[in-house]
Amino acid sequence: MSKSRPWVLSLSVCLKFWGLALRLIVALVLVLVSVHAHSAVSVYGEAQLGAGGVRHSNLDFYPGFGSFSGGIFVFDNIGIEAFVDTSLSDGEQGDFKLGIENAAGVAVRFQSPSQRSLQAYVLLGYVDFTLRQEGVTALGERFVKQPFEGIRFSVGVHQRLKKVQGLLFGVEYRNYYADSGITVDGLSVGLRFELK
Amino acid sequence: MSSIILKTKTASALTLLGPLLFLIACSGDGRGLLEEVEVSNLRLKSLEIGPPAGLLADLIVNPGTQHTLTLTAKNQADLPITVDSTNRRWSVRNAIDTQNPTVVRPTVARIDENGNFFALAEGDAVVTVRIGGIGSNQFVITVEDAVFDSIEQIIGADSMERCLPQSYTAKGRYLPRDGSGEGSLRGLPNASWAVVDSNLGSVSGPIDGVATATGVNVGSLELVASFEGKVSAPKSIAIEDTLREINIGPETAALVIGDTLNLIATGKYMKGDIERNNIVITESVQWLAEENNSVLRVSNEAKTKGVVSSLTVGNAFVTAACGNVLQQRTVVVSAAGSTVTTGLSFQDSLDDGEDIFVMSLARGPSQVNLSTGTGYDADADITTNDGTDWSVLNGADIVSVNNAAIKGLITPLSVGTATVRATYNNQLLDIEVRVLP
Numbered sequence: 121m122s123k124s125r126p127w128v129l130s131l132s133v134c135l136k137f138w139g140l141a142l143r144l145i146v147a148l149v150l151v152l153v154s155v156h157a158h159s160a161v162s163v164y165g166e167a168q169l170g171a172g173g174v175r176h177s178n179l180d181f182y183p184g185f186g187s188f189s190g191g192i193f194v195f196d197n198i199g200i201e202a203f204v205d206t207s208l209s210d211g212e213q214g215d216f217k218l219g220i221e222n223a224a225g226v227a228v229r230f231q232s233p234s235q236r237s238l239q240a241y242v243l244l245g246y247v248d249f250t251l252r253q254e255g256v257t258a259l260g261e262r263f264v265k266q267p268f269e270g271i272r273f274s275v276g277v278h279q280r281l282k283k284v285q286g287l288l289f290g291v292e293y294r295n296y297y298a299d300s301g302i303t304v305d306g307l308s309v310g311l312r313f314e315l316k
Numbered sequence: 317m318s319s320i321i322l323k324t325k326t327a328s329a330l331t332l333l334g335p336l337l338f339l340i341a342c343s344g345d346g347r348g349l350l351e352e353v354e355v356s357n358l359r360l361k362s363l364e365i366g367p368p369a370g371l372l373a374d375l376i377v378n379p380g381t382q383h384t385l386t387l388t389a390k391n392q393a394d395l396p397i398t399v400d401s402t403n404r405r406w407s408v409r410n411a412i413d414t415q416n417p418t419v420v421r422p423t424v425a426r427i428d429e430n431g432n433f434f435a436l437a438e439g440d441a442v443v444t445v446r447i448g449g450i451g452s453n454q455f456v457i458t459v460e461d462a463v464f465d466s467i468e469q470i471i472g473a474d475s476m477e478r479c480l481p482q483s484y485t486a487k488g489r490y491l492p493r494d495g496s497g498e499g500s501l502r503g504l505p506n507a508s509w510a511v512v513d514s515n516l517g518s519v520s521g522p523i524d525g526v527a528t529a530t531g532v533n534v535g536s537l538e539l540v541a542s543f544e545g546k547v548s549a550p551k552s553i554a555i556e557d558t559l560r561e562i563n564i565g566p567e568t569a570a571l572v573i574g575d576t577l578n579l580i581a582t583g584k585y586m587k588g589d590i591e592r593n594n595i596v597i598t599e600s601v602q603w604l605a606e607e608n609n610s611v612l613r614v615s616n617e618a619k620t621k622g623v624v625s626s627l628t629v630g631n632a633f634v635t636a637a638c639g640n641v642l643q644q645r646t647v648v649v650s651a652a653g654s655t656v657t658t659g660l661s662f663q664d665s666l667d668d669g670e671d672i673f674v675m676s677l678a679r680g681p682s683q684v685n686l687s688t689g690t691g692y693d694a695d696a697d698i699t700t701n702d703g704t705d706w707s708v709l710n711g712a713d714i715v716s717v718n719n720a721a722i723k724g725l726i727t728p729l730s731v732g733t734a735t736v737r738a739t740y741n742n743q744l745l746d747i748e749v750r751v752l753p
Contacts, residue, residue, distance in 0.1 A: 176346065177353035215356060218349075253349045257356045258392050259449045264352055268344025300346030 162316040164199070165190045168292065170308025172220050174211065174251065176301060181211030181218040187308060191229060197239075199229040203272075205249070216255040220304070221265065223249035223296065227272055237280035239288075247272035247296050249304070270298030278312060288312040347405060351448035357731045358399070359392040359677060359753065365443055365455035370485055370505025370525010376458045377435050377502075385431045385455065387445060393680065397730050398713045402430040404445050411440035411456060424459050435459040462490035462499055467507070467541055467548035472529070475554040476537075477585060479600040479638035481530040484509070484519075486541040486548060504543050512538035516555060520618070530600045531555030532639035560584045562601065562636050562643040563594075566739060567703045569634075570648040571626055577647065579603070579614070579622040580705065581636040594720045598622045601636040611649050660738060660745035663692040673726070673736075673749045681727040684747060686738050698740050699724040709735040715749050 168187040173180065186208050191201025205223035227245025250267045276292030290312055295305040354360070366386040367375045377383060387401035408427040413419060424439035433443065436459070443455045465488070472484035486507040491499035505525025511517055517531035519539060531537050534557040538550040561584045571577040581601045585592045599621050605614045609632035615623045624634060626649040633644045663685040664671065675682045686704060687696040698704050706719040711734025718725040726736060728751040736747045 177350050177357075179353060216353065251349060253352060255352050255356060257352065257449070258359055258361070259355070262352055262449055264348045266344060266346065266348050268342075268346070270342040270344070297342065298344045298346075299342040300344050301350060302346040 162193045162314055163191070164193070164201075164312055164314040166290070166310050166312035168290075168308040168310030169208070170292075170294075170306045170310075172211070172304065172306035174218055174220070175303040179213040179216065181213055181216075183211040183219040184208035185220050185223075185306065185308075187223075187310070197231045197233060199231075200226070201229055201243075202226050207252075210252075210254075215257065216253060218251060218253045220306075221250040221252040223247055225249075225272055227274075231278070234280065237282070239278045239280075241274075241276055241278065243272060243274035243276075243294070245272045246270075249296055249298075251302070251304070268296070268298035268300055268302075268304075270296055270300075272296055286314045286316070288314065345405075347403070348448070351446075355448035355450055357753065358389070358397055359731075360389055360397070360399070360447060360450050361392045361394070362390045363399070363445060363447060363450050363452035364388045364390075365445060365452050367503070368505070368525070370522060371503035372487060372501065374458075374501075375455075376460055376462075376490070376500045377433075379435050379437055379459050379461055381435050383433045383435075383457075385427075385433055385443060387431060387452070389447075391677070391730070393677070395727075395729060399447065401445075404429060404431065404447065406431055406443065406445045408433070408441050408443045411442050413439075425457065433457065458500075460490075460492070460500060462492050464544050464546075465489045465491045465499065466546050467504065467543055468501055470539060470541055470548055470551040472539075472551070473553070475556055476529070476531050477556050477587070478531055478533070478559040478641065479583060479597040480585075480595070481528045481600055482553070484527045484529055484539060484541075484551070485522075485525060486527075486543065488543060488546075504541070507541040507543040510540050510542070512540065512550060517553075529553065532602075534639075556587070558585045558587045559638060559641050560586050562597070562638060562641055564634070564636050564643050564645040565703070565705060567741070569624075569645050570650060571624065572652055573626045573629055573649055574652065575626060577624040577626075579624055579634060579636070579645070579647075581622060581643070583638070596719075597638065601638050604635040604637065606632040606634070612647055659688055659690065660686060660698075660740060660743050661689055661692045662686050662738070662745065662747050671748065673747055674752065675726065675728055675749065676752045677728045677731060678753065681725050683722070684724050684726055684736070684749075686724060686740070686745070688740070701740065704738060704740045707737050707739075709737040709746060711735060711749075714751055 166189045170185050172183045172185055185205050187205045189201050189203035191199045193199040207219045207221050210217040210219040225245055225247035227243045229241055229243050231239045231241035248269050253264045255262045274292050274294040276290050278288040278290040281287045290310050292308050367373055368383045389397050389399040391397050406427045408425050410421055410424050421439055422437040425436050425441040426434050438459050441457045445452045467486055467488045470484055470486050473482045476482045486504040487501050488504045489499050490502050509519045509527040511519050516533050516535045517537045519527050519529040521527040529539055534555050537553040537555055540550050541548040563582045565580045581598045583595045583597045603614045603616045603622050611628055611630040611632040613625050614634050624647055629649050629651050631646055631648050633646045635642055635644045673684055685697055686699045687693045689696055700723040706717045706724055708717055714730050714732040714734040716727045717736050731751050731753050734749045736749050738745045
């Protein structure tokens, strides 16, 4: 039987209470290391509009959201980015309304080489998001807000536009998985600007 | 060369990605959102935590033991409804010691999300649970180290009617290990049960800590419990002479060879001037098939009592007996292909072309009407006919159906879809019932 080492316990406590901060620090370190190693990097920013799909208790909600992200390509077609989402509208089902109040996180982007200005990509990373649900029950108006942490997985395609250099149009499917019994995903369209 | 560099870069990126993903732990409790919808669907009004089956409401347990608490609920109409006690937000805390409120005591107990209570140290613990915005009562459990001493009492009715079973539990005295004080009374869910005179009745179980005693002949049934080598004083239960006759249904007892037929026994009781009919006693009568017959068998086993299975074509009689009160019915077994086709119809609640009976939880019970023929005909109504039997085939937690005083009256219990079966004259009709909020 191996005994728990104090530093392992400390790290565990640290992870528990400072998980988000630690993750962001790790992401920053990764970026700095990568930037340091590769002097020629390109940065990008993206704005998206989307419709989410939140499913639980046999109810489907389709809230609207906006998403903004910024990142750096640390290798060819491999980038690291941070993103934030904001709620634009709630989805309604019967006596209930549900919205993705906010979401934020970091992710690693893997994209394919460009073929006729078209690129496919996959995003994999961490997301912290909050769902807000309102409902009218026999108890009166009820309001529940619940934060979640989990994995962001996205797949999408980008089409480079010819008229404006560095501008791309994209369509994306995303899934925020938090193992909570609630499915959270969405479809979005957006514009991305790359600066080399 | 460029390919090797690309592979090296990709590998480096993945190496960096690994620790990043490792740090991502899924978290967040989605139950708050799910429960709000559940509360709305069930029209949940109240929650009540109770002791484990067979234990006393004033629950006292030993440290180191585990007990699964029960959860009951009522809806807005104050009707009992079923809620799952697992995967819930149970919580437990030490009760405040009013004598020494500032003294820090060890944690008395912990509880998991399935309502399993783990007694850790002596003291009082307060358990609560929440579903959405509905909170439960505060259920107090005392943890006290003690040893079993004796069976103090058998709890249950002092009298019973023939073939109408009654539930009994036992409680015992536990004394502190150091022998000080009077100790405490606790339920004995694992006690063994017996009756002194088996001609008067029988006892079965315990199931979930509860024994079921049934009297069959008039007299005084002596019930005893035993636990850890100690035997209780006998409890005398007077068996009243109120059973007047037994009836066996359905009236046309026929089945096709290879099929089974469920016989139902009902009793007619008279107590004082009050007569009660159609009291179902299928599970408590003794079922017997005609001696030496080769046509059929009838089950006398629990859960399948009264189920007739066919052997060959022919007739034989089946007896349902409660002590010396008995009734017989002839059962006909016919050859395959001679099935009577269903010719029953019900009056649809909505004239929408859908063969579904729609009702509302808010509006409460509704009467469904049944007639013979291929479409509902009020002139041929057999809803309350003595030969018509009503039962819930699927969804007993969604509806109940009256098969006695007001035959065909369906009471909604929760939102959902159930199937109610009507049988008449060896014909059956399955009615889909949809309960809306």
